[in-house]
Amino acid sequence: MQSFIDGLIASGVFGGLPAEAIYPAMMFLFASIVVFGFVLPLVTITIWLERRVWSRIQSRVGPNRVGPQGVLQGLADGVKNILKEDVVPDAADRPLFVFAPYLLVWGFLATFVVIPFSSALVIADLNVGILYIVAIVALSAVGVLMAGWASNNKWSLLGGIRSAAQVVSYEIPAGLALLPVVLLTGTLSTQGIIQAQGWAPWDWFLFHSPFTFIAAFAFYISALAETNRTPFDIPEAESELVAGFATEYSGFRFALFFLAEWGSLYVTGAIMAVLFLGGWQIPTGWTNNTVVLNIAQLTVFFLKAYFWVFLAMWIRATLPRIRVDQMMSLCWKYLVPLGFVNLVGTAVWMVIWPEGNTFVPYLMVVGTLALLVIFFRRVLYHLRRAKPELYFNPAI
Amino acid sequence: MSLAGYEFEVQRDDGLATEEMTLNMGPQHPSTHGVLRFVVKADGEIMRTALPDIGYLHRSIEKISEKVGYHGFMPYTDRVDYVSAMQCNQGWAMVCERAAGIEVPRRGEFCRVIACELGRIASHLLSVGTMVMDIGGMTPFTHAIREREKVNNLLEDLCGARLTFNYMRIGGVAWDLPPGYTEQVTAFLDQFEPLIDEYNDLISYNKIYVERLANVAAVSKEEAINYNLVGPNLRGCGFQYDVRRDEPYSIYPELDFEVPVGTGEVGTLGDCFDRYMVRIKELKESCKIVRQCLEMIPDGPVLARVAKKLKPPVGDAHVRVEASRGDMGWYVVSDGSEFPYRTKIRTGSFSAMSIVDKLSRGLMIADLIALIASLDVVAPEVDR
Amino acid sequence: MDQYVPVLIALILGGVVALVMTFASTMLGVKTHSAVKDEPFECGNPPSGSAWGRFSVKFYLAAILFIVFDVEVVFLYPWAVVFRQLGLFGFIAMLLFVLVLVVGLVYEVKKGGLEST
Numbered sequence: 008m009q010s011f012i013d014g015l016i017a018s019g020v021f022g023g024l025p026a027e028a029i030y031p032a033m034m035f036l037f038a039s040i041v042v043f044g045f046v047l048p049l050v051t052i053t054i055w056l057e058r059r060v061w062s063r064i065q066s067r068v069g070p071n072r073v074g075p076q077g078v079l080q081g082l083a084d085g086v087k088n089i090l091k092e093d094v095v096p097d098a099a100d101r102p103l104f105v106f107a108p109y110l111l112v113w114g115f116l117a118t119f120v121v122i123p124f125s126s127a128l129v130i131a132d133l134n135v136g137i138l139y140i141v142a143i144v145a146l147s148a149v150g151v152l153m154a155g156w157a158s159n160n161k162w163s164l165l166g167g168i169r170s171a172a173q174v175v176s177y178e179i180p181a182g183l184a185l186l187p188v189v190l191l192t193g194t195l196s197t198q199g200i201i202q203a204q205g206w207a208p209w210d211w212f213l214f215h216s217p218f219t220f221i222a223a224f225a226f227y228i229s230a231l232a233e234t235n236r237t238p239f240d241i242p243e244a245e246s247e248l249v250a251g252f253a254t255e256y257s258g259f260r261f262a263l264f265f266l267a268e269w270g271s272l273y274v275t276g277a278i279m280a281v282l283f284l285g286g287w288q289i290p291t292g293w294t295n296n297t298v299v300l301n302i303a304q305l306t307v308f309f310l311k312a313y314f315w316v317f318l319a320m321w322i323r324a325t326l327p328r329i330r331v332d333q334m335m336s337l338c339w340k341y342l343v344p345l346g347f348v349n350l351v352g353t354a355v356w357m358v359i360w361p362e363g364n365t366f367v368p369y370l371m372v373v374g375t376l377a378l379l380v381i382f383f384r385r386v387l388y389h390l391r392r393a394k395p396e397l398y399f400n401p402a403i
Numbered sequence: 404m405s406l407a408g409y410e411f412e413v414q415r416d417d418g419l420a421t422e423e424m425t426l427n428m429g430p431q432h433p434s435t436h437g438v439l440r441f442v443v444k445a446d447g448e449i450m451r452t453a454l455p456d457i458g459y460l461h462r463s464i465e466k467i468s469e470k471v472g473y474h475g476f477m478p479y480t481d482r483v484d485y486v487s488a489m490q491c492n493q494g495w496a497m498v499c500e501r502a503a504g505i506e507v508p509r510r511g512e513f514c515r516v517i518a519c520e521l522g523r524i525a526s527h528l529l530s531v532g533t534m535v536m537d538i539g540g541m542t543p544f545t546h547a548i549r550e551r552e553k554v555n556n557l558l559e560d561l562c563g564a565r566l567t568f569n570y571m572r573i574g575g576v577a578w579d580l581p582p583g584y585t586e587q588v589t590a591f592l593d594q595f596e597p598l599i600d601e602y603n604d605l606i607s608y609n610k611i612y613v614e615r616l617a618n619v620a621a622v623s624k625e626e627a628i629n630y631n632l633v634g635p636n637l638r639g640c641g642f643q644y645d646v647r648r649d650e651p652y653s654i655y656p657e658l659d660f661e662v663p664v665g666t667g668e669v670g671t672l673g674d675c676f677d678r679y680m681v682r683i684k685e686l687k688e689s690c691k692i693v694r695q696c697l698e699m700i701p702d703g704p705v706l707a708r709v710a711k712k713l714k715p716p717v718g719d720a721h722v723r724v725e726a727s728r729g730d731m732g733w734y735v736v737s738d739g740s741e742f743p744y745r746t747k748i749r750t751g752s753f754s755a756m757s758i759v760d761k762l763s764r765g766l767m768i769a770d771l772i773a774l775i776a777s778l779d780v781v782a783p784e785v786d787r
Numbered sequence: 788m789d790q791y792v793p794v795l796i797a798l799i800l801g802g803v804v805a806l807v808m809t810f811a812s813t814m815l816g817v818k819t820h821s822a823v824k825d826e827p828f829e830c831g832n833p834p835s836g837s838a839w840g841r842f843s844v845k846f847y848l849a850a851i852l853f854i855v856f857d858v859e860v861v862f863l864y865p866w867a868v869v870f871r872q873l874g875l876f877g878f879i880a881m882l883l884f885v886l887v888l889v890v891g892l893v894y895e896v897k898k899g900g901l902e903s904t
Contacts, residue, residue: 089815109801112802158838193872194868246537339892347885
């Protein structure tokens with residue numbers, strides 16, 4: 008981004024304006040484009056897509072009325088939520104109650120600062136990128152706990168406390184799962200981590216060693232827990248806690264919780280793509296046009312990130328919810344020790360093969376492909392049995 | 404409600420006393436299956452007790468019978484357990500027949516059993532589906548409801564209603580099977596029976612699902628009998644008792660079916676999973692019964708001639724039917740007039756509620772949901 | 788500090804988006820108040836006292852564990868960044884550090900710190 012602005016200044020687009028004024032202004036412009044042009048539409052479309060995917064899995068139709076295929080459903084819901092009354096209960100702690108949703112929105116919007124959409128498109132390539140993400144995501148825990156506490160409602164409080172316990176617990180396995188990649192690259196910068204990988208799957212950190220492979224999935228599970236997704240949706244378990252921490256919220260404040268939830272889902276996918284799937288890396292040399300290259304990188308990155316979002320939808324439609332004590336023991340008895348094993352294992356791996364093993368990545372790619380083939384054969388078998396003409400008909 | 408006598412002093416082994424929290428779960432709560440209320444006393448996530456508070460759906464159904472007469476009460480019995488109204492119909496019809504000494508034509512009995520077993524399939528599908536939904540899995544619920552809709556279509560063909568059937572009459576059933584009904588039902592059963600195994604693949608043996616239900620709220624045989632659990636809840640404890648087999652009525656003695664019991668396959672005998680699994684197995688048994696009935700059904704009338712103003716002789720009568728939620732007792736006292744002197748309905752859900760307090764102690768709040776769902780409590784059946 | 792300006796911008800932008808929309812909601816949304824409506828939701832029952840009481844100590848335990856382990860995980864980050872430069876010394880030092888952490892974790896699990904939250 009810096010170099011891009013430098014190039015613009017050098018080409019004289021801004022005339023004689025001082026560089027100190029241009030940088031923040033351009034940053035602000037770009038951040039606005041990211042927020043309004045990307046994040047908000049993305050969240051509404053993700054919510055719509057999730058509902059559609061769910062519907063297909065559950066043999067129903069799903070929202071299909073607002074816009075083509077119901078794609079504007081999220082927008083309609085947003086408008087509806089704006090027109091709703093914003094109720095603040097008498098007994099609530101008003102300032103905290105009003106403020107809590109903002110913390111959640113900050114917690115996920117601020118992470119977009121370091122997410123590299125392509126080689127040039129990143130708002131700020133912080134040198135502490137990964138640490139920054141780990142830190143800023145924790146804001147949502149504060150927000151949820153604040154919402155639960157301020158509502159002065161027992162269901163909300165239980166939801167808030169559960170969420171706090173869950174998010175803080177799973178931050179440890181998540182942090183540990185990121186460490187192998189930091190070890191390998193020696194940098195915390197997101198762009199630096201992507202540049203250390205290649206476009207081909209065997210150059211991805213996912214297949215670098217068995218330890219990074221496990222770390223990737225340990226991180227994904229922890230991230231699902233941190234974003235309160237099924238099977239870890241116990242803070243807002245509607246069959247137990249009515250709506251958990253969001254019970255007392257209404258109007259747009261309620262919508263903000265869900266904006267943050269689905270936004271963080273994409274952030275999770277993006278982190279997975281950056282750390283383990285080679286980010287925006289594509290084969291080079293086929294074009295010299297920077298714009299075309301960046302668009303291609305953007306597309307590849309988006310698809311890689313969205314794969315994990317889609318996986319989360321699939322998981323949500325498939326699995327039931329785990330219990331609080333099971334959530335805690337999964338974290339402390341399985342994922343945290345696993346994180347330590349991955350960390351030490353990666354370190355040992357690096358001591359033995361400082362430049363990485365040349366054979367293992369290929370083996371792992373082949374193994375994963377074989378597993379995927381077996382899996383999708385099974386999926387196809389079930390799809391054929393389940394009358395695909397009914398499930399994939401876009402007209403319904 | 405008064406909680407006198409239930410004020411618990413929270414004492415922990417480690418001496419860390421915390422404030423007890425009183426939670427009102429229900430009447431307006433997503434997973435209380437109607438308007439049930441539980442006063443939950445919890446210390447954090449652990450419950451000290453969950454006291455059921457019933458009566459939110461009390462509609463004096465028993466009292467109504469004293470004003471509307473024997474025939475007129477039939478539609479009201481649909482509302483006793485609206486999830487499986489057929490067996491309630493049958494209970495009332497049978498108790499009146501016993502009081503008045505009416506013989507039901509043989510074809511009528513077959514129609515009744517077919518309708519009842521289809522109703523049982525519908526009821527168990529709802530029960531199983533909502534149970535999974537209470538645990539947090541949304542997909543199996545819609546799949547169960549999809550099949551339930553097909554059963555409802557069949558029942559609609561039979562009697563014109565999808566929920567409150569009012570199909571049976573004192574002395575038989577209101578209408579004969581519609582033309583082509585055998586083929587329709589057979590087609591449904593052929594399509595449905597493999598799906599039961601698919602449900603097991605989909606959710607029953609899912610690791611998380613099993614972990615949530617195994618060893619939760621286990622009931623021993625003695626406890627179940629002491630607390631008067633009936634139906635799938637009783638059979639889930641491994642006690643093989645089914646009114647259809649042990650105190651046979653209608654044409655059940657002629658039919659070949661098994662009474663599935665809980666086996667404790669994933670945890671303690673009599674836990675939530677066993678109660679769930681008994682219902683899944685009963686789906687299969689009901690399919691079997693319907694198939695047999697369709698084969699054996701004779702020709703003939705379906706409704707005996709019964710006086711418009713039925714006046715049973717002075718006396719009383721009691722019958723028990725195996726409803727979807729277990730042994731349902733119907734008792735009627737006649738004073739010789741055209742209105743019953745007293746009617747009493749004993750339902751399975753009501754007795755199931757009595758054990759909630761005992762089972763809930765020391766469980767987690769999430770387990771209470773699993774417990775209520777596994778007891779398959781239907782609010783109007785509790786309150787009537 | 789320059790590179791953190793975008794973070795500030797993102798926070799301001801997020802705040803503005805949320806504020807504008809909630810403000811619009813307050814402006815456009817209907818407003819009717821009644822004593823019953825402003826009560827906390829208790830599944831249709833009159834509220835049985837405030838929710839602000841002393842909560843189960845187990846949750847505080849989870850928070851304490853989090854602080855211990857999270858701070859130590861954060862300590863691992865700088866080490867991980869310079870791992871290649873540190874060589875074998877860094878590797879062994881880290882092994883010892885992780886060993887201490889694992890001993891702490893095993894102690895916590897054995898002590899029953901995670902039982903029945």
